[in-house]
Amino acid sequence: MTVVTGSTQKIQQGNAIFQYLAALTGTLNIITSGMHYGWPSPSLPKLLSNTSSIPTTDDQGSWMAVMPLLGALLGSPIVGATVDIVGRKRTILISSAPFVAAWMMIAFAQSVTVIYVARFIAGVADGLIFTSLPMYVGEISEAKVRGLLGSSVSVMWIFGLLLVNVIGSYLSITMSAIVCGILPLITMITFPFMPESPYGLLMHSKPEEAKKSLQKLRGLQDVDNELNRISLAVKEQTEASGKFWDLFTNKVNRKAVFIMMVLRGAQQLSGTTAVTFYTQSIFIEAGDHISSELASIIYYSVQLTLACFCSSIVDKAGRRPLLIVSITGSAVFLCMEGVYFYIKSCTSIDVEPFSIVPVVGLIGFVIIFSLGMQTIPILMLGELFSSNVKAFALCLADIYFAIIATAVSKFFQIMKDSFGMYTPFFAFSCSCAIGLVLIVLFVPETKGQTLEDIQTILKGDQVLTKNEIRENEDSC
Template sequence: MTIITGSTQKIHQGSLNLQYLAAITATINIIVSGMHYGWPSPSLPKLISNTSAIHVTDNDGSWIAVMPLLGALVGSLLAGTTVDIVGRKRTIIVSSIPYFFTWIMIAFANSVLMLNIARFIAGIADGWVFTAVPVYISEISDPKIRGLLGSGVSVTWIFGLLLINIIGSYLSVSMTALVSSILPVLALLTFSFVPESPYFYLIRSNVDEARKSLQKFKGVEDVENELNRVDLAVKADAEKSGKFLELFTNKNNRKAVFIMMILRGAQQMSGTTAVTFYTQSIFLEAGDKISAEVATIIYVSVQLLLSCFCSSIVDKAGRRPLLLTSITGSAFFLFMEGAYFYIKSCTTIDVTSFSVVPVVALIGFIVIFSLGMQTIPILMLGELFSSSVKGFALCIADIYFAVIATIVSKFFQIMKDSFGMYAPFFAFSCSCVIGLVLIALFVPETKGKTLEDIQTNFRNEKNNKSIEDA
């Protein structure tokens, strides 16, 4: 312990500026991903309208919306192995190429089929970046700022949502796509100049390059203690073989998979992705005096600001308190949203005077959701798993996310069309209550711990019998 503590003191005498720079450039493609996910909100109403050059039905629109989720299944499967073979950095860089061409395809699309193909390819790139970026950031970050940098994945994704809603609300579908194509080019040009993760070099037994990477990221020349600590951890993980089945045969990994499923499941069963796809449609049906475009921009802006706030306090407040507060408040506001639409459509009560309620409830939801549930599940993906299985683990996590998000998004559309807008919101509220119970029982605190400390805690944990038997 003394060696590690001394190493930590030396590290903090250096500069962490390159860690910030690497995280910022790595997440530019996360912005692009957010833009693709948010694209249906301003674009589908235009495509479904009578003035659209492409004939798009409501059902076509729902499939166009969820197509990146289906593509992410393929991308995640590919990324599960590429992050450990070609590296975290190269995987992130290569994702810029399909992102660029998908925007060009959307700009010149003349059929629903072309839009679906473009969105599917974008989803493949999503699978790459959402596997590689959390791994990369968790491995290059000092424990004191890992929460801040790791939660930046969610913050930049939300920034992408805001950016596409602003651009898409005031430009045509084609011009929006052309403007958006600038971002993957910027990612390709900037991220190429930052170092690879030292963990990856050690996995490939390249100690010299790992030392150079650590020296750059820590801002000091003497990194031997840190290098030895990471090298021992990587070798210990390698002895466990690092095979895909280790995720389920190893007790520590089973715990991590179980926690991942709770966090990502609770996050997506709240309906956040469905709401993102259909934000403008929800506000249009709410019928408030504020235009749907303006309301959507306000909604995503609040989401961005609160996610930034969460990122700034997560290393001080801790993961668990923010998660529990966030999901409790989300359940309340989703119930309020459902109650308004139920009263409006299923009773004779005049709600004209209360038309601001759904806007307030939805913004309230995103305020409280962004305080924890938006950012922390993705942050903890990079913390929970040992380096030997992290690539496979995030592959499984992304596939799990894509399946759940697709089901929830289609569920939203089906329930809305079959019963009314209130039905999915009531269901999402109930899901948050279930998620609250599971998080309270099973999700650990990882604040201020090194990645190796977290694995040690899993091994020494004696009070989590329920997870061990899962």
Template sequence: MKIATSFNSKVPEGKPLCQYLAAFTGTLTIVTSGMHYGWPSPSLPILERLENSTLTMNHSEGSWMAVMPLLGALIGSLLAATVVDILGRKRAILLTCFPFFAAWIMIAFSQSLTVLYIARFIAGIADGWAFTAVPMYIGEIADPKIRGLLGSGVSSSWIFGILLINAIGSYLSITITALVSSIVPVLTLLTFVWMPESPYYLVMRGHKEEAKCNLQRLRGLEDVDSELTRVSLAVKAQTQNSGKFLDLFVTKSNRKAVYIIMALRGAQQLSGTTAITFYTQLIFEEAGDDISSELATVIYFSVQFLLTILCSSIVDKAGRRPLLVLSLTGSACALFLEGTYFFIKTQTAIDVSSFTCIPVISLIGFVIFFSSGMQSIPILMLGELFPANVKAFALCLADIYFCLMATVVSKFFQIVKDSFGIYVPFYVFTGSCLLGLVFIVLFVPETKGKSLEEIQQYLGGKTGKEGEEKSESEVV
């Protein structure tokens, strides 16, 4: 749907400090999510080694403990799809603090596996809520020039949470680790409460004066009338018909966006990243390197965190597509090397004792390449590709899809590793990366520097020369 106004007129430069603060404090809830996801890596080896304890578990129980947040996130995503458009993006993010905090307290004082399962399921509900609300909020408050940086911060925060829990959990007891971790959702609540609500949401609810006020805060400018007009026209055009879930598949631009997101998130998870996150220490233990599995794990996630930050800082200059192509190509090579090492070690008589550094180097190589694009860009594009009237449904669908894929891949890793050998899942992950690479080269568009409205027009085949060329070859 065309919006009859120009989006390319120059506007005065403002100060984006408030945008940075809002994105930073909002993604603190993603840090908590990452800590819950990363918790199995240092904790499962401890629980599996316990003797004569109500918390002792086997490999199968441990794998269900690992994926429990993914199952909870299915419910959280469904709830968030409604809540973010009723309560608003800001309140939805604030509400995640309470279940996250409760889950850590339950873990700290748990005396049974059942309580641990419930705690991680509750954390998953909050996670599904957070990963629907936070990308939406950041995508709507950010200036196009820095939207890539701020949107990629979601992944950086998530990885930092995983790194933090591995650093803490490797050297402290499970109880102390959970109590320390419970500080983060409290910090989120105390800081994000002062941030402005999304102007898009306020315009959708008819609060134009408050939306103007928030735009002034976010942009650091007094004169935001032209942007407010642009937002109002965009919201009006996108919401003149109430969005329905089926609109994701009936409307051509929405359908195209769904295909892109499903493929990107599918390629992301089929690379094995979530399974590797859950079982990092166990993988390093099987590798048998001289370096301790705890230290190797901390190094692994430290590299992932730093590279994700680097990707966040260059994604608005380098573009989405080049980074995605580089990321999947390098990831495939690293995973193939990892699988080959374990194949030679377990299936041949070749002595690999002099090469035990290879699996550590390979996994670090994987995380370097994966973090350079595939870690953050699919989540960033979640906040870019959908119009306001179906964005909540789209993010809900994407999060449910992510949870199902991550659960299947994580269980696949554990079952296939135990049944056929650890090298098999790594070879499967390699092939998945190559398939994802083909799709990205052929179908994923570049969104660098485009406003949310321009992206919608492009997906509908209605904007610029490139969009016109696309539309001529598309069939509704």
């Protein structure tokens, strides 16, 4: 581990195994969240079929799909108000209980109403985990691995999408829900052994516990330099007790909120959540000879592979280049989807020889989208905000996500039913083009920077690189 303090540099060798273990066990509930979001893809076609034991209309199915987003509107404010009191680690553990309850309700549901309630409860848990976990992972990670571990949140969420599409395609709704309920139980067993965030402990004036946590996370006994740096940063950031309105009255916080809204807005206005909810339905309408179940599994497998690749290179390639390449390619492939469906529904041209195009277009979209836009916006949520407003900021981010993803998902369903499948795809492509301009203009590079350095960047001050520090030392 390299520690830079002031004008000195000290090299120490440690072991980051607990950083990886904490991220891994914490993200098991992110997998569960992904499974809840991906559940409509294999399950809605079964519920909408004539043989369904729970008769369901298209409109009811669309509300089932977006219900977790509505639940997150309740879960996020709860955790935003309590996570600094309860603690990051304990909040992550608490989210396991409603996830288990939601799966059991789905497994034994006899009506649409029960499924509504279950999916709403899952959304509450989603609000808990997506507000607390990015915060936790960002605070326990060293700068050199924070990109990898922070983007693992999105990777595990995608793994959950793939897993539920595999399970849900080949098992009944009841059996798939029971199997999915196992993961949050594993979180309850494994995550209690992980250390709490040293930032959170220092906020509660527990320096000795923070030191032990840091020693465990870094695999070092001598962590005094880093502990002092974190202590000073936490003290400075929490001297004025953070309030929700500080996100808008403080210039630095306001800038961070704007960047968050640009990133999450561009991500969701690409239609990624709507595509997640309706993947199999899109492939069914595409009419390709490949089965919709297999096409969906291929789609999410590619998405998972590329998200893993992005996680492995984000600390080397940087956030901005990956975001720019990703959103540009997404606009192109979404436009390709729109053109295919327009020709199919609005012209007399026979598209049967080209029925592979929508599958290629969606897989092309997921490849390029996963290179940056899928993982980096969530990664940067744990980087942009100071300790005293981080809980409020991630709460706001999750509420913002829930509102915009709900609107986009309903927009997708209404537009495809009213005007045809091509309409939402053209709209999503235009949104990506607008997002590209905003990212180029306003999103900073945070690669290799400590959380304290990122606050300095947002203030508009210069941050010296390690090479510049060395040069200054040599000149002295």
